[in-house]
Amino acid sequence: MAGLRRQIKLGAILTGVGGPGHFNTWLDPEIPGSASIDINWYIEQARLAEAAKFDLVFIVDSQFITPDSPPHYLNRLEPLTLLSAVAVATRHIGLVGTLTTSYNDPFNVARRFGSLDLISGGRAGWNVVTSGDAGTAGNFSQDEHFDYDTRYARALEFVEVAKGLWDSYEDDAFPRDRDRRVFLDPSKLHQLNHRGEFFSVVGPLNLSRSPQGQPVIFQAGDSEQGRDLGATIGDGIFTHAASIEQALAFSREIKGRAAAKGRNPDHVLIMPGISVYVGDTDDQAREIERELQLADGGFDQALAEFGRPFGWHDFRQYDLDEPFPQHTLKHAERAFYTNAKRIAELASSRGLTLRQTIEAVSSPKRTPFAGSPLTVADELQRWFQAGAVDGYSFHLGHPSQTRRLLDDVLPILRERGVLRREYEGSTLRENLGLPFVENRYTAARRQAPQPHSAEDRQPVPAH
Numbered sequence: 001m002a003g004l005r006r007q008i009k010l011g012a013i014l015t016g017v018g019g020p021g022h023f024n025t026w027l028d029p030e031i032p033g034s035a036s037i038d039i040n041w042y043i044e045q046a047r048l049a050e051a052a053k054f055d056l057v058f059i060v061d062s063q064f065i066t067p068d069s070p071p072h073y074l075n076r077l078e079p080l081t082l083l084s085a086v087a088v089a090t091r092h093i094g095l096v097g098t099l100t101t102s103y104n105d106p107f108n109v110a111r112r113f114g115s116l117d118l119i120s121g122g123r124a125g126w127n128v129v130t131s132g133d134a135g136t137a138g139n140f141s142q143d144e145h146f147d148y149d150t151r152y153a154r155a156l157e158f159v160e161v162a163k164g165l166w167d168s169y170e171d172d173a174f175p176r177d178r179d180r181r182v183f184l185d186p187s188k189l190h191q192l193n194h195r196g197e198f199f200s201v202v203g204p205l206n207l208s209r210s211p212q213g214q215p216v217i218f219q220a221g222d223s224e225q226g227r228d229l230g231a232t233i234g235d236g237i238f239t240h241a242a243s244i245e246q247a248l249a250f251s252r253e254i255k256g257r258a259a260a261k262g263r264n265p266d267h268v269l270i271m272p273g274i275s276v277y278v279g280d281t282d283d284q285a286r287e288i289e290r291e292l293q294l295a296d297g298g299f300d301q302a303l304a305e306f307g308r309p310f311g312w313h314d315f316r317q318y319d320l321d322e323p324f325p326q327h328t329l330k331h332a333e334r335a336f337y338t339n340a341k342r343i344a345e346l347a348s349s350r351g352l353t354l355r356q357t358i359e360a361v362s363s364p365k366r367t368p369f370a371g372s373p374l375t376v377a378d379e380l381q382r383w384f385q386a387g388a389v390d391g392y393s394f395h396l397g398h399p400s401q402t403r404r405l406l407d408d409v410l411p412i413l414r415e416r417g418v419l420r421r422e423y424e425g426s427t428l429r430e431n432l433g434l435p436f437v438e439n440r441y442t443a444a445r446r447q448a449p450q451p452h453s454a455e456d457r458q459p460v461p462a463h
Ligand SMILES: Cc1cc2nc3c(=O)[nH]c(=O)nc-3n(C[C@H](O)[C@H](O)[C@H](O)COP(=O)(O)O)c2cc1C
Pocket: 059, 060, 061, 062, 063, 098, 100, 128, 129, 130, 131, 132, 133, 220, 221, 222, 223, 224, 225, 226, 227, 238, 239, 240, 273, 335, 336, 337, 338, 339
């Protein structure tokens, strides 16, 4: 039975032929060269993850590329289109897609995620991002990307509007009574009438709700504004985790912020993206890690990719052996500023040249999750039990490593009772241990004194 014991949540990040830092994944003979645009590949991966009782598959996304973008980014399917196809080929696994609030409209997005939620029987999730690639603006008729305050304020209002639209119909709005010839109960249909700083949306949305009420909201963004957004609207947080100490501090901060906003911190699940390297022994695993990471890149590759947080600024124009050009930080102001600032601070605190900075950033990092199956299982459990994470979003890259994770590591955790053996429910919310989202109008009606007749009904406030 769900909830008796806290269990590790599992996500599978599917990045086909290789995302950031994994430029040579496509060379693996087990990965089809067309994986990122092959729906059968996604379905196969999702079914593998579902057989291992993963909570969800996670599709990251962006809408701006250069020839230096990672292979998966160069040529990939649009997340909701691909997840709709995966939905009909799976039964239990959650389907989380990334969509930016900076280059969409809430009505479209609410309708698309609402549709995925219905198609999948209540398994949809939305990873809310604001777009770190500043160049995206050029693909949407804008000269410049939004600044941080604007893009995060817009994101908050965007999600609030989408949530409002998802509640357009109360769950019993459609009697579909042929005898009485009543298809709709209009008192259960609500206009949103939202007028805010960024959006004016009358509503209602022409779509009813799914068995989980509303799609699950994930959030990814690490700045002050990003963390605040996550604590406000996130059911799940997608982040990085370099060490247990850092993960613990992050988790405490986000959950503390959520609690301060009156939310239940247990309903904000921290699920960092991680890679695991598994060998027969710890030494062999480190060897595998080294080999797979060495296969990735080379300095020229690292130099080209280095510009991404800085709005894809081209660092090839600078002398590599001069001090890191601090003025380049201005190119990051509307891009991945949190990450770029960290890099610039590292360079100045250590007095690094540009070459040394690139080497420091791109040098293979020893992941905390490399070792024998037992070592990796122990570490995954240790972080979880320390409260540093609620689960993990695994980068499922090389198939040989995915097999080791699924066949050798996860069974240990299952045996220890910290991983599920069977899905608890049929919706993503049920499986993640998140409550059903009650329709706001139904809730208001339930809390209000009972009216004597339909005419006496109190108007319910629009949120
Ligand atoms: C772990 C993580 C994953 C992210 N994934 C995406 C993504 O898939 N697509 C996207 O456009 N932005 C993604 N972002 C970018 C954020 O939405 C944001 O625009 C960017 O990180 C800069 O904001 P920040 O300084 O608040 O992190 C991600 C950010 C983080 C930290």
